[in-house]
Amino acid sequence: MQVGKRVGPKRKIWLLSGAVVGIAAVLGLVVHFLPSSGYSGEIRGTEPKMRLMSKEQYINTLTHIFGSNLRIDARFAPMSRKDGLLANGAAVANLDAGKLDQFRRTATLVASAVTGPEYRDFLIPCQPKDEKAADAACASQFLSSVGRLLYRRPLTDEQTNVLVQVAGVGAERLGGFYSGLAIALEGMLISPDFLFISDSYEPDPDNKGRFRYDAYSMAQRFSFLLWNAGPDDALLKAAESGEIQTRKGRERVVDMMLASPRFEVGTRAFFDDLLDFEVFDTLFKDPQIYPSITGATIVDAREQTLRTIVNHLVTQKKSYLDLYTTRETFISPALAVVYGAPAVQGWTAYEFPEDSGRAGILTHLSFLTSHAHPGRSSPTRRGKAVRELLLCQTVPNAPPNVDFSALNNPNPAHRTQRDRVKAHLENPVCAGCHKIMDPIGLTMELFDGAGVYRTSERGNPIDASGDLDGTAFKDTVGLAQALHDNPALPSCFVRRMYSYATGGPTTHDDGPYLDYLNKTFGEEGYRLPELLRTIVLSPAFSQAIPTEPAGDEISEPGKAGNLTANALQHEGSR
């Protein structure tokens, strides 16, 4: 893979920006560390975040360290969705007693698997002199090397000492080296240094008065964004040597990361969040009404779209916009039955026929089934999803006191969904919102709640004409093209990606930089790796805006009001 390879227009921009830097320097303007960015406006940087690790990040990180044989049955609390992304919820998520209990129990399982007889010889780099007793040297070797990967920075001597002590005492009490080691590993897995991905910053030597993220923070910002997992050894080395704080080094690291197969995992994670694929965990289709939608169909539907996205954006490096019109995809036997196509076992490349009514990922089963009811389609849900997930528009809540029963079927004059939802448009209370949802969703009525193509509903022909912000179309292929051409599609994507990368909702102040990103995204052919490269190499990603002066002695946890006397009584380590 050659993700980082420059394309034509990019090179031009770089030359241009070089010129800008030069002129700026002559004029004595302050231009911050602007590597390959052509942006000459004020770069704000971002506020440091403290993000709770997601379930996927937890699993990815541990399987990268301990191997994919490690089966982790993690059931952590879901994040809340903020400004369109679950990832934003991670930066405000709390760790209450119930959640900590989940992490603790998972930690116990992981630690016992890692130190258990099946894997220990592969995962622990040394053997104790006596299995029945403590061995500080071997414990120290294991705990410091694993700790560095878990905490994403080297352990302090003190941290290592405490863990080795725990392992030692554990070995004495529990009758064996490995039992003690397991307890120490458990401790690491509930430490904030592991569970919270927290940004640290330092004064920026290149920009007086400003702050930048420290090298280890940069390493984890890169890796959780691009790989959805903690940094590996190579990345930590780049942080340790300081290479990651140089322009060249950073480029090398980012290009290495974009070329890694783990970038696919990162891409999947982002789109899983963006497209709200979490719903597939609990998606239900009525087996009597939709017998062709089985458990396998639901699993494969999510996979189909993610596979298509990875192939289109990462492998083939094609335009993000074309994702909404491309007929190229992959199918499995479970999907093929619904799509009405042959497919041998496994996943095979497939192109929707021209007359299939399908174009782009919105006509995949994933979108069509998840934004529908268990037993029928839903023009409103589909329209709302396009507006909110893909165009970053907010559809207001439904008004409370509305009688929807006109949507019900007994009225024989209502032959199709279009007739039924017409009631929305005739009622002025509803019309405001439904006017922006229904004309999209009604076109998608060409697919029933199971995502099967149809041209009639109960024998009545479906009028699939619709409209998206002034562009009229007559079917889903037309809708796909209109979406492809809608300027809100790429700008929404840029906004979500920037927000995902920096860990929080965008603000008004980010506007100019987002405009710049939009422009370059377009100039570079709406390519995902290029966009990510631009973002992560920009000062916006590496500069920190402290939320308050970096003080030394701020209040300590345990001193705040909501702690019990019992808790305070335990203080005294300082």
Added chain:
Amino acid sequence: MSNWSRRRVLRGIVNGGVVSVGLPLLNCFLNDNGTAHADGRPLPVRFGTWFWGCGMSAKVFVPTKFGTNYDLPEEIKAFKPIQQHMNMLTNYTAFLDGNENLCHFSGWVATRAGHAPKSREDRPGETIDITIANQIGRTSRFKTLTATATGEPRTTVSYEGVNSPTMPEYTALHLYQRIFGSEFQDPNAPTFTPSPAVMVRKSVLSGVMDDVKKLNRRVGAEDRARLDQYFTSLRHLEQQFDQQLQRPDPIAACKAPPVIKDDVPAGRDFELVARRHKIMSELMAMAVACDQTRVFNLAYSAPFADTVRAGYEKPHHSATHEEGIDEERGYQPEVSWFTRRAMDGWVELVQAFANVKEGDGTLLDNCFIMGNSDHGLARIHSLDGMAMFTAGRAGGQLKTGLHIDGAGSPTTRLSYTALRLMGVNANSFGSKSNATSKEISEIVA
């Protein structure tokens, strides 16, 4: 290796092994009306909540008679066997105070957190189950247990704080494992050996707390509040370990349920929900009987109740909006069908508690279980005419068998009653129109 850290580690071990944390004697322990364990220890009073989504149809739900021996209209016919154990509270209101009616959200937030939310982003903050758990839940193994029969991890009507929804157990198997899995200590076991693993685990916590403190110095104010909560959680874990290291007092009512190996399949069909709900009700009752928790939450359905019945294409919530009203019967028959299934669930829960003998009576006698919903009539998202229940006698503090007319007063009165009876020292609950300092005195003994 510094001596300092070795000392500390050892101290952790010693603390775990020897120092015992005395059980505080809370008021509710000493209630005059309560009965006692066989050995004379008083029985604690426990608190639980139950939730069902999408309200009810008043016409076939609200009894026409008030006071004792009220009638059971068809939607609550199932209450017959538990009528004497419970109270029907109807005609209460959740006030919006000028905020938007956030469908299926404002109603339960107002009831359980005491204020009408401004937006969906305005997460509830602390709900009363947590307030009560902080009062009475500190000595049990779990401060609180939350489960949902919907099978979906996002169904919760309990919030520890603004960004802390209480994570529910959403499968029967996992709820079983959480309570009665390998870490369960049967209070009636003939022998007790403190687990050395727990002792060592406990010693790890001080190192983790140090890590929290260090991180605390690097983050902003909002994140410090989050670390604070983390710290509190670690403290709770420490207490949990402490407790595991002490021999539990025998509890006659506690009988560990049979091992559950197979889970109820995932899915929203009412039959699956009912199976899950039944197991969860029984597990909760036994968790309370065995003093694993003194506070619990169980949800039959979510606020946007999406229970389905195979072959009927609308989930419960969609049906409330889209099903026509049967003119003869005067209500939505399919919606009512879903409501009745929820009411079956309530009966099941109450019976699960009533079936456990405790002291001279039943476990239910020593509990206060409240049930509520998100709306009155869900079809129009009404927040007036809301119905709620209580079950149990709270150790003799509650009368039962009554139907009370709330006369439009705030739903928070039930929450306030619960807070008071559970010993939370509060003069009022809720804000603005949802503020109340009036218990539902008719049901207080």
Added chain:
Amino acid sequence: MKTILWSVRLGLALAVGTVQATAAAASSEETHDHPVQLGLEQGRIAYVITARNWAVYHRTPDAKGECPRGFNDGPREQFSQLFPNDGTKRTLLETQLMREGRQWFPSPEPEPFKFKELAGKVSYGLNLDGQVKDNDFVSPQGEAGIDNQLYRAIGCIAAYREHDGTSKSSRNETLRRYNYNRFIIEISDVDSLIDDDRVTVKSYRGLDPLMTDASGEAFLPGGTQEIDERWGGFARATWTGRIVQGVLHTEPADLTLPAAGSFGTTDNYSLKAYRFRLALTPEHAEGVMAGYVDVEEFIHHVNMTATSLQSYGQLSSPSLYRALRRFADGYPDPTSGEMTAISSALEVEFVRVYLVEPSTPAKQSSRVSRAH
């Protein structure tokens, strides 16, 4: 046998399945006139078998009508008749091993037990020889001359009956479970599935699992089967035929039908002069296959099935063998003149599939190991 009403012209949007349409109609909202285009592709349509059973006509639910003396005894009952628990000392060789030997080396000696043959006159099947003879059956629709002497032999054996038919349920279970059993027919040269005076039917063995629906019970049309010829094309055969009012009729042809049974033991039936009569829709085919089955092979297949099925299904292999020999009515031995095959009919159901030409054997092997 159900008659499938079928009146939609090809090329139109066609319903995916009657089951689906019925279920949806029962609910009030959306009917699912699924327009998945499962039409012909270049005059071809393929189906994979999903059920096959030796045709047993059930005139009355309790079988009293066709089996007035009840069902036959099975191995257990015969064993206790032969060796009553009367204190006699017997060796293993004289008892169990002797019975086992009889099963594998059967003899056409006179039947020592009372064999209860089928007493009814009505049977599924086809008129194979074009004649109407005395011991022929009449079809449920009244067609005379039905040749199905196998039914006479198995009609009063519990294992083959509709309810509690151990052999029957096991056959369907194994048919579904083992991919070896994917028997596919492809009809080509089709202009219309309603009426076509000349079509060609070819058979193959397929490689892939059947696609079940969300209930796990029914089969979905539109799955894919890749032709499996890793062990030769033994299941290949060709018929000529015609379609009359939506029903396929073919001329006879010999056929090797894959029939892996208990524990996946691979086995085949050599079927002689077999022909089809199948009601066709773009999603399903249903009806009978009829012709002659070799007696020795039939009993070999019985012996290859789990003995528990024979015991619980009261199926005595030696008695059945003798009955088959008595009733055999086709393919006389050129020297002895004794009939070697028996007229028979299989009730069959098929579901529509896409047929894919075989890929490399290595690829196929890897797929099979995953599919199991």
